[in-house]
Amino acid sequence: MPANDLDRMRREYSARERRLADSDIYSHFNTANLFILQQRQREVLALLRRQGFAHLAELLILELGCGRGGVLLEYLTFGAYSPMLNGTDLLSDRALEAHKVLPHLPLTCSDGQNLPYKGETFDLLLQYTVFTSILDDHIKSNLAAEMLRITKPEGIILWYDYWLNPTNPHAHGIRPAEIRRLFPGCRFVFRRITLAPPIARLLVPLSWVVSVLLEKMRIFNTHYLVAIRPDH
Secondary structure, three states: OOHHHHHHHHHHHHHHHHHOOOOOOOOOOOHHHHHHHHHHHHHHHHHHHHOOOOOHHHOOEEEEOOOOOHHHHHHHHHOOOHHHEEEEEOOHHHHHHHHHHOOOOOEEEOOOOOOOOOOOOEEEEEEEOOHHHOOOHHHHHHHHHHHHHHEEEEEEEEEEEEOOOOOOOOOOOOOHHHHHHHOOOOEEEEEEEEEOHHHHHHHOOOOHHHHHHHHHOOOOEEEEEEEEEOOO
């Protein structure tokens, strides 16, 4: 990744951590965040089951952009087998934090445009809100190509990312047409999920049930969950 873009991402993550240092916005004790996490997990598990990936212990899995390991922890609770659950992150400090939390997992620090894995290695490749942090279209294309390279022909890429994030000038929402362009020749299953976080923060403390019903309407949902099957 070009040094200027790497530096930009480092600055953004550092600034974000400073802003949120005393915030519980992403804590499990925050009811709105707990709602978002649990609703996402239900959708992910349902989609994996429909795609025939209900036995995660048998799968070799990689999360691209694993950060501090939060999603990897989720997949351990889903039944993934730790020696086969891998993570990689561009930023060395985040990869180091993930290693402290999950010392038993094989984790690496790498540029997603040049991943340190052999071709057709993984059954399941995860990307959670990585692409919307990348503003350079060329880098996004390179990253998508690498993901396809290391996914087995019978495997899937699981995409979870914003299609709309108007409050964050450092992120660019990605809609289905762009996802299709990034992964040409693949087969796709799209689910529009996740009640807009600003709405969830207002509504969930008042009524969990109403929040669930509103999310089911899809109209106020801000993310796409996508199963991408390579067509090798």
